[in-house]
Amino acid sequence: MADIRVSIKEVRNDNYMLPLLISRLDNCQRSVAVMKWRVPADMQDSEKIKEELIAVQHEMENIQEKMEDLYRATKECMDQYEETENTLFARAKDFE
DSSP: OOOOOOOHHHHHHHHHTHHHHHHHHHHHHHHHHHHHHHSOHHHHHHHTHHHHHHHHHHHHHHHHHHHHHHHHHHHHHHHHHHHHHHHHHHHHHTTO
16 A cells, blocks of 8 residues: 655645635725726616626635635644644554
C-alpha cells in the first residue's frame, strides 16, 4: 500500500489565501452594486442593464458563499488530519 502524504503546511497556506480572495470578490460585488445606480435610468430600462448587473451581483454572492464553504471545510479537514497524524505518530512511538 502506498504512503499518503499531505503537506499540512502547504494546504493551510493555500487555504489562508481564500479569505483575501473572498474579500476582493466582496469589493467587486460592492462595486457592481454601486455601478447599477450610476447608470442613467433610461439606459437601464432600454438595455436591461440593471437586471444584468443584479444577476452578476447574485452570481458573485454564490461564488463567495462557495469559497467560504471551501475555506471552512478545508480548515476543518486539515485540523482533523493533523490531529489524526499526531495521534498515529504518538502511538507508533509505543512500538519502537
